Amino acid sequence: MAAFTADLGGTRYVFAGLAGLLAAASPPRSGDELAGIAATNAAHRAAAQQALADVPLAHFLDAVVVPYENDEVTRLIIDGHDAAAFAPVAHMTVGDFRDWLLSDAATTPVLTALAPGLTPEMVAAVSKLMRNQDLIAVARKCRVEVAFRTTLGLPGRLASRLQPNHPSDDPAGIVAATLDGLLLGSGDALIGVNPVTDSVGNAITLLEVLDELRQRHAIPTQSCVLTHVTNTIEIMARGGPVDLVFQSIAGTEAANRGFGVDLAILREAHEAALSLKRGTLGNNVMYFETGQGSALSADAHHGVDQQTLEARAYAVARAFRPLLVNTVVGFIGPEYLYDGKQIIRAGLEDHFCGKLLGLPMGVDVCYTNHAEADQDDMDTLATLLAIAGVNFLIAVPGADDVMLNYQSLSFHDILYLRSTLGLRPAPEFEAWLAETGLARPDGRLRTLDRDALPAQRFLALAGGTDG
Amino acid sequence: MAEQPPVRHGPDPQPPDPWARLRAATPARIGLGQVGDAQPTRAVLAFQAAHALARDAVHARLDAAALAAALADPPAIRVRSLAPDRPTYLRRPDLGRRLDPACLPSLPKGDHDLALVVVDGLSATGITAHAPALVAAILARLPRHLGLAPLVVAEEGRVALGDEIAEALGARAVVVIIGERPGLTVPDSVGAYLTYAPKRGTRDAERNCISNIHRNGGLSYAAAADKIVWLAGEMLRRRLSGVALKDDQLVSLAGSAS
Structure with a gap:
């Protein structure tokens, strides 16, 4: 095992192994402290970042953080590595790589071609040397376009997943929340329910x-109904109307086993969904959710920091050309991401790492009531992500998920982001809003209070009122 | 409700609320209206108020002395976890699961069927509001022959803290009554976790859980106590808890307070 060293303030810091170096270099978060792998103080972290900056990117192909023999995610990463795509950056250290990513040489097409040559550990490593503005600036240059019945990831667009959850899965309640979201212009990425x-x-x-x-x-x-992948396989076999296959995934084989999945079952589901041919514009048929801390929570982290493990989950996702991937960034609780500052940082890291690895990345900007966070923090993160070019964000009525008991963004928040930053819905959905009259010719949505007729007619058709 | 709508007088009748029927179908915050792109003031303030109640419930300190006196006479035994304060408790669930060794002498070793432990968890507000009545309802239903250990109140605790307490008391099974993570709708919900043969290191899959005990559309004290006492009896009779004791009414997974 290679040792890394750095001198800082008259002290020599020694880091045994790549995993330990990555963990010590990671910006502070409660989950790494809980795992006992975080830097012991600020100088320790700064020294680790200095040592990490000098590590050659090529070293990440030799020194894996989770053993190749014991972990199919590591095997997927190493066996699937594209050496030709890696060639343009193969001579760089992690520090050189940051400078290059921020330079004008790293254009959108260059970054798109590079993605298959990068491993999650390389991407996680460089993120640890980047400030929030770097994470935003580089992610904004990445473009990942995908399609099913809408086209997602186009420049100047911001889509949303409409999440109409209900505490007892009542179909009428789910339809009510769906109509609320549609009238407020949400749902172009997905209408997706978490079932009780x-x-x-x-x-x-x-x-x-x-x-x-x-x-x-x-x-x-x-x-999509976000049920376990084995249920969705069964639903497809019974002829249910499955557009997308959903699954929560993590960055180690053991953590995925905790979710009851492996790569083989994901492949089986992917093949089955492709065979349905329900997409009209494209055949991206998978939907994955992730989140820092899931591996530690499953006691399957192998001493690797939670942000690096999160990036490894993206290696699983990209093997299946998904339509949607999102980190549920603040859902897991304060023992992994303690406060608004940690949640905001993690959200930007996850979006950056996903995009750089070639994923159509979205985010559930969210928090629980025992985290030191509030809606102001969500406004900040959502605004930063929209500037960074996030493919989609999750939205629920009034930002209050009455089934999962946490707070996300509201449909109104999506409208704020679009109008403040000049972003538009997915083109097919935008055209539908115009055709139905839900949007005015200038793209602004009609409200029920003012020029209400088309919206009222829509509500009536949908069974909301007697018309 | 009258079949006929009331006859309206005056120049500017309000149009009917197009959301009325949909609102009845879900507790979600739908049909909030808009000011520009934003939510109207009333909706924003209602959300902030709900969040404030939930936050205060998370950070409220349990008045353990008052609760111990309210639960039993002489008062229940008081113990605490290794988490010294709320910020540490929230960051370090592992410390909330461990008993402060200084509390061991106050737990007399005996030979009991069941221990009953009341823990603040993530809502001291919920525990203060509901634990006395819920415990009374449980005690009223316990069979006479069942040997009950002295009641215990624990501060800064997680569910697993009950394992060490029950072990110290010499109890074959434990019921932990604990404050659940507050939601915007209900900041004072409590849950009950039942474990057979509790000891340090017991896994969450070996517990049975009854959640959502509160007075805002949740499980009533009587209904919760019925289930708890039935489960406790089955647990002692079959000498197991967790998935193996699952029935259709019960969820055996430990929730966020674990």
Whole structure:
């Protein structure tokens, strides 16, 4: 095991092994402290960042942080590495790589071509040397376009997943929340429900309700019930209307086993969903959620810091050309990300790492009530992510998820981001908003209070009122 | 409700609320209206108020002396975890699961069927509001032959703190009543976790859980006590807890307070 050293303030710091160096160089967060792998003080962290800056990128191909023999995610990363794509940066250290990423040489097409040559550990390493503005500036240069019934990731666009959860999976309640989101211009990335009851029958009921609503109003979007991948395989076998296959994933084989999945079952689901051919514009059919801390939570972290493990989850995701990937950044709680500052930093890191690895990255900008965070922190993170070019954000009615008991963004927040930063919905969805009259010719949404007729007609059609 | 709508007088009748029927279908914050792109003041303040109540519930300190006196006479035994304060408690769930060794002498070793431990968890507000009545309802239902250890109140605790307490008391099983993570709708919900043969290192999958005990549409004290006492009896009879004791009414996974 290689040792790394750095001298700072008259002290020589020695770091045994790449995983220990990455952990010590990681910006502070409670999850790494809980795991006992964080830097012991600020100077220790600064020294680790100096040592990390001098590590050659090529070293990451030799020194893996989780053993190749014991972990299929490591094997996926190493066996799938594209040496030709890596060639332009193969001579660089991590520090050189940061400078190059920020330079004018790293253009959008150059970064797109580079993605298959990068490993998650390289990307995590360089993120640890970057300030928030660096994470935003480089992510903004990455472009990852995908499609199913809408096209996502186009420049100047911001999509949203409409999350109409209900505490007892009541279809009428889910439709009510869906209509609220559609009238406020959300849902172009997905209409996606987290079910309370994780059963096949319940998921089919909800999928049929959402599919019927979509078809009745010719809404260009996709729907999903976020149930376990094995349930979705069963639903497809029974002929249920599955647009996308959802699964939570993590960055180690053991953590994925904790979620009840491995690469083989994901491949099986991917093949089955492709065979349905339900996408009209593209065949990106997978949806993954991730989040820093999930591996430690499953006691499957191998002494690797939570941000590096999160980037490794993106290696799993990119093997399946997904339509949607999002980190549920503040959901896991303060023992992993303590406060607004840590959540904001992690959200920017996750988006940067995902985009650099070639993923169509979105974020659930969120927090729980026992974290030191509030809606002001979410406003800050959402604004930064929209500037960074995030593909989509999650939104729920009034930012209050009444089923999962946490706070995300509201549909109103998406409108604020679009109008403040000049961003538009996915083009197909934007055209639908105009055709139905839900949006005015200038793209602004009509409100129910003022010029309400088209929206009221829509509500009536959807069963909201007697018309 | 009258079938006929009331006859309106005056020049400017309010149009009917197009959201009325949809609102009845979900507790979600739908149909909030808009000012520009933003939520109207009333909606923003309502959200902030709900968040304030939830935050205060997370950070409220348990008045353990008052609770111990309210639970039993003589008062319940008071102990605490290794987490010295709330900020540490929130960062270090591992410390909230460990008993402060200084508290060991106050837990007399005996030979009991069941220990009942009341823990602040993530909502001291919830525990203060509901623990006395819930514990009374449980005690009223426990069979006479069942040997109950002295009641214990624990501060800065997680669910697993009950394992060490029950072990010290010499109890074959433990019921932990604990404050749940506050939500915007309900800041004072409590849960009950039941564990057979509790000891340090017991896994969460070996517990049974009854959650959402509160007075805002949640499980009533009587209904919760019925389930807890039934489960405790089954646990002692079959000498196990967790997934193996699962029935349709019960969820065996430990929640966020674990």
